[in-house]
Amino acid sequence: MRLVPQEEVGDHLVADVGEGDQQVLLLCHMDTVWPTGTIQQRPFRVEAGLGYGPGILDMKAGIAIALHALETLKAHNLAPQQRVRIIVNSDEEVGSTTSRQLIEEEARKSAQVYCLEPGAGKEGALKTGRKGVGMFQVRVTGRAAHAGNEPEKGISAVEEMAHQILRLHSLTDLGRGTTVNVGVVQGGTVRNQVAAFAEAMVDLRVTKMQEAERVEKEILSSTPVLAGASVEVTGGLNRPPMERSESTALLLNSVRRFADPLGINLSEAQVGGGSDAQFAAAVGVPVLDGLGGVGEGPHADHEYVVVAELPRRVALLASILAGK
Ligand SMILES: [Zn+2]
Structure with a gap:
């Protein structure tokens, strides 16, 4: 041994x-x-x-x-x-x-x-x-601001993350056996601040290698919806x-x-x-x-x-x- x-x-x-x-x-x-x-x-x-x-x-x-x-x-x-x-x-x-x-x-x-x-x-x-398994991390950066005094100066990373989550989940295709699941989400620090940061952990399941490559590309090419926000995605297919x-x-x-x-x-x-x-x-x-x-x-x-x-x-x- x-x-x-x-x-x-x-x-x-x-x-x-x-x-x-x-x-x-x-x-x-x-x-x-x-x-x-x-x-x-x-x-x-x-x-x-x-x-x-x-x-x-x-x-x-x-x-x-x-x-x-x-x-x-x-x-x-x-x-x-x-x-x-x-x-x-x-x-x-x-x-x-x-x-x-x-x-x-x-x-x-x-x-x-x-x-x-x-x-x-x-x-x-x-x-x-x-099924093949993919693991991804999504990091969203916005800009902090007072939620009451000057919300217009902030860019909410939490709001941006909400857009990202909806898009990621829309990649699910049960007919093909493909699922995308945002399993963990964290963001912001206090209630009365426009959140400057949010992150999520994403799970991907696929039955075929070709499909794995297609969806992996979709996930990695996530782009921000809100002006001024940034989205960074890392990870990939873990098990074929x-x-x-x-x-x-x-x-x-x-x-x-x-x-x-x-x-x-x-x-x-x-x-x-x-x-x-x-x-x-x-x-x-x-x-x-x-x-x-x-x-x-x-x-x-x-x-x-x-x-x-x-x-x-x-x-x-x-x-x-x-x-x-
Ligand atoms: Zn086991």
Whole structure:
């Protein structure tokens, strides 16, 4: 096992199990979307067969499944068919900016990649397609003025931002699967001042690379509506869309023979959420994503895993790795 030290985020972890020239890669992430201390407010608990806690589905359960699958093989004196390399990164929820290169390098060396993100829906479907994700920041500068005495001398950055938000949201095209969401807005300092500054954080989702390029250009070319205001947009596409590929479809079919004896009906789903599987898929290797826990509410307060599904998912991954 080795640590890949980081300064801005936690260290990433890389470990190998088994031997052989051929490599299979397991992708896990240890970070969650929850602020430090959330565990004190919502400690781990099991109630009516459901396990609760911050990040339990996305994706503490996935890490537990990966480790238990490898332990299960060891306990039964079964070696994985190929050398298993496991990456547990610490910055997935903030775009994997420091782990992306590591993931791409290891994916290139791998015959298959399995990602332990949660399965989709109550069936725990595997995710064979994911939307591309863009992240942008919009900064608007205006001019401060007294809101009562001389409002005409001010240029409201908040008003300008309102125009920008409406335009950005109008880029959403649900028919194409394209969404633009201004998720965070901040601006101004006090009520009785024309606001000099405002900023926003914008999320983009797209199903196709061509569409990603088109909308990215639209967002980056935002221009001010109010005379004297300025608008600066930074950011871009973070994760490329993962389009369902022939090699992934073949891989899904080949793992169905391990799912059937376990009574798992392996369905597939195309989802809007991003994951590191997209970086792996983009280098051209077959990727199965969603082999982690089954539950509901990732990134939400009611997040849970179905406890009874955990051993079945462990058995499925162990069978896939052992090839029997
Ligand atoms: Zn995740």
